[in-house]
Amino acid sequence: MSIVIEPYANGLKGIINVPGDKSISHRAVMFGSIAKGKTEIKGFLNGEDCLSTISCMKQLGVDIIETDDSIVISGKGMNGLKEPSKVLDVGNSGTTIRLLSGILATQSFSSVLAGDDSIATRPMGRVTGPLKMMNAFIDGRNYGQLTPLTIRGGQLHGINYVSPVASAQVKSAILLAGLNAIGKTKVTEPYKSRDHTERMLKAFQVELNINESSVEIEGAQALTATNIHVPGDISSAAFMLVAGAITKESEITLENVGVNPTRTGIIDVLQKMGASIFVDHDDNATFEPTANITIKTSNLKGITIEGDLIPRLIDEIPAIAVLATQAEGKTIIKDAAELKVKETNRIDTMVDQLKSLGATIEATDDGMIIEGKSHLSGGTVDSFGDHRVGMAMALCSLIADEPVTILNSEAINVSYPGFFQDFTKLKTNS
Numbered sequence: 203m204s205i206v207i208e209p210y211a212n213g214l215k216g217i218i219n220v221p222g223d224k225s226i227s228h229r230a231v232m233f234g235s236i237a238k239g240k241t242e243i244k245g246f247l248n249g250e251d252c253l254s255t256i257s258c259m260k261q262l263g264v265d266i267i268e269t270d271d272s273i274v275i276s277g278k279g280m281n282g283l284k285e286p287s288k289v290l291d292v293g294n295s296g297t298t299i300r301l302l303s304g305i306l307a308t309q310s311f312s313s314v315l316a317g318d319d320s321i322a323t324r325p326m327g328r329v330t331g332p333l334k335m336m337n338a339f340i341d342g343r344n345y346g347q348l349t350p351l352t353i354r355g356g357q358l359h360g361i362n363y364v365s366p367v368a369s370a371q372v373k374s375a376i377l378l379a380g381l382n383a384i385g386k387t388k389v390t391e392p393y394k395s396r397d398h399t400e401r402m403l404k405a406f407q408v409e410l411n412i413n414e415s416s417v418e419i420e421g422a423q424a425l426t427a428t429n430i431h432v433p434g435d436i437s438s439a440a441f442m443l444v445a446g447a448i449t450k451e452s453e454i455t456l457e458n459v460g461v462n463p464t465r466t467g468i469i470d471v472l473q474k475m476g477a478s479i480f481v482d483h484d485d486n487a488t489f490e491p492t493a494n495i496t497i498k499t500s501n502l503k504g505i506t507i508e509g510d511l512i513p514r515l516i517d518e519i520p521a522i523a524v525l526a527t528q529a530e531g532k533t534i535i536k537d538a539a540e541l542k543v544k545e546t547n548r549i550d551t552m553v554d555q556l557k558s559l560g561a562t563i564e565a566t567d568d569g570m571i572i573e574g575k576s577h578l579s580g581g582t583v584d585s586f587g588d589h590r591v592g593m594a595m596a597l598c599s600l601i602a603d604e605p606v607t608i609l610n611s612e613a614i615n616v617s618y619p620g621f622f623q624d625f626t627k628l629k630t631n632s
């Protein structure tokens with residue numbers, strides 16, 4: 203499917219509640235499924251990735267009832283899942299396949315996991331490697347590096363794993379396996395990655411020992427069901443924040459956005475670039491902090507984005523790349539080689555697409571350099587099946603002087619099903 207977005211000259215105005223956090227929604231379904239008791243989830247993201255997680259858990263024998271405003275899970279306990287009779291289809295979702303691998307590695311049955319063409323290219327060795335060190339039996343193409351993955355569950359033992367990458371998916375897969383293993387499991391990362399797994403496991407009454415960049419968990423722990431309120435996804439909010447900052451005469455408020463400090467790099471970047479942004483924290487938030495965020499049209503300046511900031515905004519870099527085209531001077535993004543193994547190679551895809559619209563942007567080995575302010579023309583761009591690239595391209599239509607046509611725009615449903623409705627709402631409110 204393709205969409206043509208006309209250039210837009212007026213301001214963006216209004217209040218938006220972005221959809222639920224994708225990372226938290228996945229975890230709520232998986233943890234609810236292996237907990238004892240009933241878990242009710244409110245604010246769940248009905249995006250394709252999280253629906254893939256629900257469908258996999260149902261195939262594993264979990265009763266999940268989906269209503270208009272909640273998901274109710276009758277948890278099976280850590281060892282109550284059943285062997286799936288078919289391949290577990292994770293669709294486009296890296297989080298589903300990697301976290302589920304950790305859970306399935308300790309089960310008393312076999313399972314096969316596979317996904318779409320993008321998943322077939324994404325590295326699985328980063329998860330299968332440490333799980334094998336725990337005694338897991340996992341195989342896949344290229345010696346377990348690529349999907350489909352075949353997992354024969356069994357008794358695992360804890361490990362002390364020092365991860366070469368800051369990845370919440372790697373950390374979570376190992377911790378989930380460690381939960382049902384013998385002894386202690388410890389994961390250390392070069393920089394702290396998003397900590398939704400740790401926060402939510404605590405809410406499910408699991409004990410963990412958390413330090414700055416390492417987490418320790420004792421094996422043979424049970425999860426106790428709880429109710430989860432999923433906040434709005436800051437990664438989805440990021441697109442609206444950038445939209446407000448780069449479009450003249452705009453003022454947008456985003457309500458109930460998750461502002462877990464491991465995810466708020468986008469706010470730091472907007473502030474450093476000089477954006478007119480105001481964060482109003484909710485003092486009553488539970489296990490994940492939330493805030494209402496207001497952004498206005500801003501005069502921006504280029505900055506360098508690197509180091510421990512990168513894991514705190516890795517999924518926002520496509521939006522930041524567009525933002526940087528409208529900032530005075532140079533924006534340098536480095537230490538972000540992880541972008542190469544996302545739904546697409548997000549360095550190359552973003553650089554190629556933005557260049558085709560007239561931006562001054564170059565790819566580097568571990569990021570990109572963007573020279574602002576660029577004048578963007580219209581034209582035809584492609585999401586290449588990457589939801590975040592698709593939304594970044596929609597932002598370009600706000601500053602381009604001709605229509606922008608986005609090919610494969612349906613990819614956006616992976617994380618932000620109502621994106622174009624919200625985008626239009628902001629325009630019609632002005």
Ligand code: SPQ
Nearest residue numbers: 225294295296297368369370371372517544545
């Ligand atoms: O689930 P998936 O496909 O990997 O989704 C992405 C995204 O852009 O939505 C990455 F492509 O988000 C990841 C994120 O990049 C979600 C995630 C999580 O929920 O644990 C962690 C990050 O990945 P990683 O590899 O750094 O752990």
